[in-house]
Amino acid sequence: MRFIDEATITVRAGKGGHGCVSFRREKYIPRGGPDGGDGGDGGDVILRVEPRLLTLYDLRLKRLYEAENGRPGQGSQKYGRAGVDLVVDVPPGTLIHEVDEDGNERLVADMSDPEQTLVIARGGRGGKGNEHFKSSTMRAPRFAQPGEEGEEKRLRLTLKIIADVGLVGLPNAGKSTLIASVSRAQPKIADYPFTTLTPNLGVIDDDFGRQLVIADIPGLVEGAHQGYGLGHTFLRHVERSRVLVHLLAAEDATGEEPFAGFDLINEELRLFDPELAQKPQIEVVNKIDTLDAEELQRLKDAAEAAGREVRFISALRGDGVEELMVEVWRLAKPLAAQSGDGDETEED
Numbered sequence: 001m002r003f004i005d006e007a008t009i010t011v012r013a014g015k016g017g018h019g020c021v022s023f024r025r026e027k028y029i030p031r032g033g034p035d036g037g038d039g040g041d042g043g044d045v046i047l048r049v050e051p052r053l054l055t056l057y058d059l060r061l062k063r064l065y066e067a068e069n070g071r072p073g074q075g076s077q078k079y080g081r082a083g084v085d086l087v088v089d090v091p092p093g094t095l096i097h098e099v100d101e102d103g104n105e106r107l108v109a110d111m112s113d114p115e116q117t118l119v120i121a122r123g124g125r126g127g128k129g130n131e132h133f134k135s136s137t138m139r140a141p142r143f144a145q146p147g148e149e150g151e152e153k154r155l156r157l158t159l160k161i162i163a164d165v166g167l168v169g170l171p172n173a174g175k176s177t178l179i180a181s182v183s184r185a186q187p188k189i190a191d192y193p194f195t196t197l198t199p200n201l202g203v204i205d206d207d208f209g210r211q212l213v214i215a216d217i218p219g220l221v222e223g224a225h226q227g228y229g230l231g232h233t234f235l236r237h238v239e240r241s242r243v244l245v246h247l248l249a250a251e252d253a254t255g256e257e258p259f260a261g262f263d264l265i266n267e268e269l270r271l272f273d274p275e276l277a278q279k280p281q282i283e284v285v286n287k288i289d290t291l292d293a294e295e296l297q298r299l300k301d302a303a304e305a306a307g308r309e310v311r312f313i314s315a316l317r318g319d320g321v322e323e324l325m326v327e328v329w330r331l332a333k334p335l336a337a338q339s340g341d342g343d344e345t346e347e348d
Contacts, residue, residue: 005159005237007059008099011121014042014067014083016147019127022075023140034141035077036130040070042123042150043083047109049116053091054201056159067121070147073129083123093162093240096120099154108155112162112240120155124148158236163201163215164332166241168269170261173247174286178315179216182325204325210333215241239273243280243331245324250287250299258302259283259310280331282311284324289314 017039024032045067065088071080090096090111096118097105109118127145134141167175183202204212217237238244248261262283270277288296296312303310311327313320 005056005161007056007157008063008155009059009157010064010152010154011045011086011088012064012066012152013045013121013123013150014069015150016040016042016124016126017070017072017080017083018147019129019132019144020073020075020078020080021130021142021144024076033139034130034134035075036144037073037075037078037080038129038132039073039126039147040080040082041126042070042147043067043085044119044123045121046085046087047094047096047111047118047120048087048089049092049094049111049114050089051092051114053089054161055091056094056157059088059090059157067123067150069150070123070126072147073126073144077129077131080126082126085123087117090157091159093160095158095160097156097158099156105156121151121153124150160240161201161215161237162240163213163237164241165212165214165243165245165328166238167214167216167245167247168238168265169247170249170252170265173249173252174315175216175247178245178247178286178313178321179214181315181318181321183214206329210329212329212332214245238269238276241279242333243282243328244269244276245282245284245328247284247286250285250291250295253285253299258299259306259308262308282324282327282331283308284311284313286313286315288312288319289317 019039020036022034022036024035026032045065065086067086068083070083073080092112092114094111095107096109096111098108099105108120111118125148127147130141130144132145133143167179169175179202183204202214202216204214206212215237246262246265248259252261253259266277266281285299291299299310300312311320311324313324315321
């Protein structure tokens with residue numbers, strides 16, 4: 001399934017059923033009074049968070065969502081059946097924007113909590129039957145109330161991935177290789193920039209029954225905070241991450257400032273959202289399998305001299321990956337915090 005993180009849809013609640021015009025007609029009551037029943041209310045359109053969904057792909061395919069209309073009232077004071085509500089599932093992290101006729105948008109809701117629901121369009125009320133309009137001066141009303149129209153809204157949905165860990169870095173840093181090596185994800189992997197054009201999600205289970213969701217964010221470039229290289233599209237997917245794992249390819253860690261690639265992306269994160277730059281971050285130099293022992297030691301010495309805590313791994317070969325993931329688990333989901341027992345300590 002393709003990863004789609006934007007969709008525009010129209011939701012239309014059901015119309016209310018019309019009230020009924022009817023008069024009681026029985027064998028020995030030839031001039032019975034009005035007995036027209038009310039129409040049923042139209043169905044609502046309800047948005048619901050479905051944790052198993054990861055994309056807005058299905059919503060891109062279908063653009064109009066309509067709830068059922070209420071049924072009209074009937075004689076003998078029979079009420080019409082209410083229309084069935086329409087439930088539309090969205091993935092966690094979906095932002096709901098209402099778009100007016102001029103194209104202006106208003107944020108309506110942030111659908112982040114599991115099983116969260118929102119009545120986004122209310123069905124019209126059913127019309128009253130003619131039995132409601134009888135009076136001392138009008139004993140035989142020959143009219144009833146029509147049902148009301150249901151609400152109709154145009155919505156723009158945008159998805160911000162909810163992941164425990166966001167993998168960021170320059171293009172070709174090896175993020176897809178890392179996520180494939182530690183999770184059940186199967187991203188497309190090749191040795192050229194921008195292989196990943198959409199975020200990938202990986203899920204890791206541990207021995208304590210916990211799950212860790214990792215988002216592989218496509219490579220960022222200088223100017224990403226201004227939208228260059230689809231920067232806005234990708235940067236929003238790291239806003240909800242608890243921890244950032246920042247990868248830099250060994251071939252990019254050269255020259256007099258080997259870690260300039262880290263600084264470049266960190267500045268883009270800060271300019272896009274200052275809170276992003278404050279998130280816990282693990283800096284990682286990947287692809288050390290392409291370096292000889294002398295080159296690797298030079299980088300380690302440079303990191304120590306700069307006072308940077310940098311991890312060195314080969315996602316392809318597995319060097320240092322296990323130690324990296326221990327640190328990721330420690331920062332993203334500490335055992336004591338999840339269990340609620342402040343006396344429990346984490347085990348490596």
